[in-house]
Amino acid sequence: MNKIVMKKVLSEGVKEFEIESPQIAKSRHAGQFVIVRANEKGERIPLTIADANVEKGTITLIFQEVGKSTMLMGSFNEGDSFLDVVGPLGKPTHTENFGTVVCMGGGIGVAPMHPIAQALKQAGNRVIAIIGARSKELLIMEDRIKAASHEMHISTDDGSFGVHGFVTDVLQSLIDKGEKVDLCVAIGPVPMMNASCKLTKQYDIPTVVSLNPIMVDGTGMCGACRVTVGGKTRFVCVDGPEFNGHEVDFVELVKRQRAYLPQEREAREQYQHECGHHNHH
Amino acid sequence: MPREKIPRQQMPEQEADVRRHNFKEVPFGFTPELAQREASRCLFCKKPKCVAGCPVNIDIPAFIRLIKEGDFDGAAKKLKEENALPAICGRVCPQEEQCEIVCVTGIKDEPVAIGRLERFAADYERDNNLVTIPKKAPATGKKAAIVGCGPAGLTVAGELAKLGHDVTIYEALHQPGGVLMYGIPEFRLPKAIVNAEVDYVKKLGVEIIYNAVIGRYLTVDELQGQYDSIFLGTGAGLPYFMNIPGENLNGVYSANEYLTRSNLMRAYLFPEYDTPVVQSKKVAVLGGGNVAMDSARTALRLGAEEVNIIYRRSRKEMPARIEEVHHAEEEGVVMQLLTNPTELLGDEEGWVKGMRCIRMELGEPDASGRRRPVPIEGSEFEIEVDTVVVSIGNGANPLIPQTTEGLDTNKWGNIIADDQTCVTSKPGVYAGGDIVIGAATVILAMGAGKQASQAMHRYMMGIPEPEPEPKDDKKDDKK
Ligand SMILES: Cc1cc2nc3c(=O)[nH]c(=O)nc-3n(C[C@H](O)[C@H](O)[C@H](O)COP(=O)(O)OP(=O)(O)OC[C@H]3O[C@@H](n4cnc5c(N)ncnc54)[C@H](O)[C@@H]3O)c2cc1C
Ligand SMILES: Cc1cc2nc3c(=O)[nH]c(=O)nc-3n(C[C@H](O)[C@H](O)[C@H](O)COP(=O)(O)OP(=O)(O)OC[C@H]3O[C@@H](n4cnc5c(N)ncnc54)[C@H](O)[C@@H]3O)c2cc1C
Numbered sequence: 001m002n003k004i005v006m007k008k009v010l011s012e013g014v015k016e017f018e019i020e021s022p023q024i025a026k027s028r029h030a031g032q033f034v035i036v037r038a039n040e041k042g043e044r045i046p047l048t049i050a051d052a053n054v055e056k057g058t059i060t061l062i063f064q065e066v067g068k069s070t071m072l073m074g075s076f077n078e079g080d081s082f083l084d085v086v087g088p089l090g091k092p093t094h095t096e097n098f099g100t101v102v103c104m105g106g107g108i109g110v111a112p113m114h115p116i117a118q119a120l121k122q123a124g125n126r127v128i129a130i131i132g133a134r135s136k137e138l139l140i141m142e143d144r145i146k147a148a149s150h151e152m153h154i155s156t157d158d159g160s161f162g163v164h165g166f167v168t169d170v171l172q173s174l175i176d177k178g179e180k181v182d183l184c185v186a187i188g189p190v191p192m193m194n195a196s197c198k199l200t201k202q203y204d205i206p207t208v209v210s211l212n213p214i215m216v217d218g219t220g221m222c223g224a225c226r227v228t229v230g231g232k233t234r235f236v237c238v239d240g241p242e243f244n245g246h247e248v249d250f251v252e253l254v255k256r257q258r259a260y261l262p263q264e265r266e267a268r269e270q271y272q273h274e275c276g277h278h279n280h281h
Numbered sequence: 282m283p284r285e286k287i288p289r290q291q292m293p294e295q296e297a298d299v300r301r302h303n304f305k306e307v308p309f310g311f312t313p314e315l316a317q318r319e320a321s322r323c324l325f326c327k328k329p330k331c332v333a334g335c336p337v338n339i340d341i342p343a344f345i346r347l348i349k350e351g352d353f354d355g356a357a358k359k360l361k362e363e364n365a366l367p368a369i370c371g372r373v374c375p376q377e378e379q380c381e382i383v384c385v386t387g388i389k390d391e392p393v394a395i396g397r398l399e400r401f402a403a404d405y406e407r408d409n410n411l412v413t414i415p416k417k418a419p420a421t422g423k424k425a426a427i428v429g430c431g432p433a434g435l436t437v438a439g440e441l442a443k444l445g446h447d448v449t450i451y452e453a454l455h456q457p458g459g460v461l462m463y464g465i466p467e468f469r470l471p472k473a474i475v476n477a478e479v480d481y482v483k484k485l486g487v488e489i490i491y492n493a494v495i496g497r498y499l500t501v502d503e504l505q506g507q508y509d510s511i512f513l514g515t516g517a518g519l520p521y522f523m524n525i526p527g528e529n530l531n532g533v534y535s536a537n538e539y540l541t542r543s544n545l546m547r548a549y550l551f552p553e554y555d556t557p558v559v560q561s562k563k564v565a566v567l568g569g570g571n572v573a574m575d576s577a578r579t580a581l582r583l584g585a586e587e588v589n590i591i592y593r594r595s596r597k598e599m600p601a602r603i604e605e606v607h608h609a610e611e612e613g614v615v616m617q618l619l620t621n622p623t624e625l626l627g628d629e630e631g632w633v634k635g636m637r638c639i640r641m642e643l644g645e646p647d648a649s650g651r652r653r654p655v656p657i658e659g660s661e662f663e664i665e666v667d668t669v670v671v672s673i674g675n676g677a678n679p680l681i682p683q684t685t686e687g688l689d690t691n692k693w694g695n696i697i698a699d700d701q702t703c704v705t706s707k708p709g710v711y712a713g714g715d716i717v718i719g720a721a722t723v724i725l726a727m728g729a730g731k732q733a734s735q736a737m738h739r740y741m742m743g744i745p746e747p748e749p750e751p752k753d754d755k756k757d758d759k760k
């Protein structure tokens with residue numbers, strides 16, 4: 001169970017895994033995630049199901065190595081297995097034919113954006129994808145996003161590829177050109193989602209974001225994942241992960257994501273020390 | 282014949298100032314001598330009141346007599362006729378309000394320590410490798426699915442397996458036991474004991490599938506296509522918050538999260554284990570039940586210097602077991618009674634740093650018969666805290682009702698099930714434990730599990746339901 005059948009390095013510190021998990025491959029929908037535990041002592045780590053293959057019975061996870069757990073998982077190879085994979089969790093994306101939908105993905109956020117774009121395209125929408133990264137080498141899933149959309153734009157912060165600027169700059173220019181956008185989906189680092197929502201708010205474009213607070217169980221049992229949306233406390237793992245971006249308290253979300261910074265640093269340093277040096281491709 | 286009066290025997294336990302720094306179990310349990318001495322206090326009543334007080338009707342005088350006679354293994358086997366998890370119930374049952382409160386010895390003296398004796402016999406059997414697997418009935422060819430591996434689900438699974446059915450448990454988490462594993466701390470219920478009891482159920486042939494969140498992984502309707510009957514024992518796992526300002530500050534936990542990080546994920550062994558928990562100095566725990574006591578005592582063991590329990594009523598109304606309150610106070614937990622938090626105060630970075638409270642006084646009795654706490658005007662004050670654990674109760678998780686056709690729930694979201702057979706509004710689907718009656722006790726969950734298993738057996742085998750008891754004929758109008 002949970003065997004890694006394919007591993008790829010997409011960019012510096014970003015790994016893609018295809019994992020045997022036939023039942024999850026069958027029951028999952030766009031927008032849902034799994035929780036993975038690498039080994040007996042491991043933390044429960046939520047990761048979006050970036051894609052699935054029902055015939056092969058596999059799901060695809062794409063993640064960035066940011067701390068001990070993701071680094072450890074990134075060191076796994078084809079043939080290894082994760083101890084636990086729970087899912088699919090969270091509510092599926094609400095898909096219908098809205099008309100023209102802009103799907104924006106920033107950094108690693110492109111991975112969770114992928115299945116949503118696929119589903120919205122499937123539902124008959126015209127999907128315009130905007131994907132961005134800090135620079136060309138960090139851009140991921142270009143081909144797959146192209147296939148999942150009708151039109152694709154790329155931006156990089158340093159201008160090494162595509163538009164020089166942020167994904168929001170691309171959206172602004174689309175709007176300026178008179179593109180009528182019926183729905184916007186924005187997934188990425190919190191500042192990117194926050195900026196996207198500020199922009200779309202000005203034009204009254206309904207905007208969906210997918211949130212990534214710290215989680216433990218992922219089933220609504222602990223409340224670790226609570227966020228404030230429209231003034232109410234919601235549990236992201238069961239009420240989300242997608243919410244109306246115009247109502248999300250991003251300031252609180254960022255603070256809550258930082259709750260364990262000292263412990264995370266300690267764990268990472270100890271792990272890197274044990275591994276000799278930072279090298280695990 | 283005047284009997285020599287033997288006092289109720291105490292269990293030896295770890296000293297308070299030692300145990301508050303470790304997660305090892307607090308009491309060591311009876312020695313055989315202590316157990317036999319305590320057993321000799323029982324009058325072996327012809328019509329034992331104690332048995333009626335036990336939700337699973339253990340033949341209490343019979344097992345105590347075996348202890349008295351020195352047949353400890355026999356006592357354990359006697360217990361297991363009615364209770365598959367005696368080592369657990371002997372530890373966590375609220376004995377003082379169930380079997381022991383009605384014990385006749387308790388009229389003039391203290392009651393017989395039934396729970397401690399139960400624990401002793403079960404521990405003796407396990408520690409001496411005397412556990413045997415009962416004979417199973419011949420295979421029936423029927424399949425049952427159990428959702429949730431807490432005490433309710435484990436009981437149904439064990440009973441159905443003994444009756445010859447093919448049983449599979451689906452559990453959302455990566456470990457069995459439900460609250461026994463993620464909620465009740467190691468120092469009150471060692472996880473090795475929970476594992477041993479789960480092993481026993483597995484040896485009966487029950488298969489457990491972990492990481493299977495029913496409603497998402499498979500729905501109840503999908504399970505119905507594969508199994509002859511289904512039991513839902515999903516517990517009351519949805520934490521309530523106070524809905525006061527500041528509750529989403531960092532350092533504010535639900536008891537479920539705090540205890541899950543510590544118990545299930547072993548945060549007290551961080552960084553050897555990867556899951557962290559905050560390092561606290563001043564902790565406030567909101568609530569007055571067992572869960573609050575467990576959280577407060579866990580906080581001490583995680584290194585907190587000062588732990589306050591904030592409870593809005595008086596000591597008399599505290600729902601926690603007396604023994605737990607007593608243990609907590611011995612360890613240094615401070616009870617701030619008749620006090621209610623009104624707001625949590627934070628710093629720039631979003632960390633909780635203080636709490637505004639108001640003093641309460643008891644007014645007229647409310648619907649529950651308890652005197653209702655009312656705020657005393659102008660009595661607000663602030664205390665300094667860096668961690669707050671909210672343990673004011675749990676409700677029903679809505680996932681299964683939301684994803685199951687035709688499964689009725691009440692206004693609190695609990696699944697509606699018959700109180701005799703545990704059948705729900707969906708034929709072939711049964712439910713019991715906390716998901717039906719709301720957060721309650723291990724033994725009540727097990728009691729429901731036993732009832733459900735009998736009804737499921739009849740349903741799967743096509744045996745008609747027995748005639749309902751004449752006095753409550755209204756609710757039993759089924760096939
Ligand atoms: C619904 C959801 C879907 C996600 N999907 C993806 C994805 O597809 N790809 C991807 O790269 N990342 C995804 N994440 C984020 C990913 O879970 C975190 O990067 C990971 O948990 C970091 O763990 P770590 O030990 O490596 O890093 P740490 O050093 O422990 O933490 C780094 C940062 O990650 C966050 N984090 C830490 N622990 C958790 C936790 N238990 N749960 C959530 N966040 C945590 C914190 O904000 C922290 O500051 C998702 C998160 C959520 C909630
Ligand atoms: C901290 C704490 C201390 C307590 N102390 C005591 C005590 O001292 N004495 C006492 O008698 N009682 C105590 N209780 C109460 C007691 O633990 C519960 O009443 C009892 O565990 C209920 O059993 P259950 O089987 O109904 O549910 P649970 O024990 O809650 O088990 C339910 C199981 O179902 C799983 N589940 C939930 N949803 C799904 C799903 N969709 N799919 C698959 N699986 C699912 C859960 O993960 C869990 O494992 C305490 C409770 C807590 C929280």
Ligand code: SF4
Nearest residue numbers: 335370374379380396
């Ligand atoms: S199971 Fe609980 S109520 Fe029954 S005899 Fe044992 S301690 Fe008493």
Ligand code: SF4
Nearest residue numbers: 323324326331384385
């Ligand atoms: S009521 Fe008390 S004295 Fe009588 S049999 Fe039960 S435990 Fe013994």
Ligand code: FES
Nearest residue numbers: 218220222223237
């Ligand atoms: S992660 Fe525990 S409730 Fe959402």
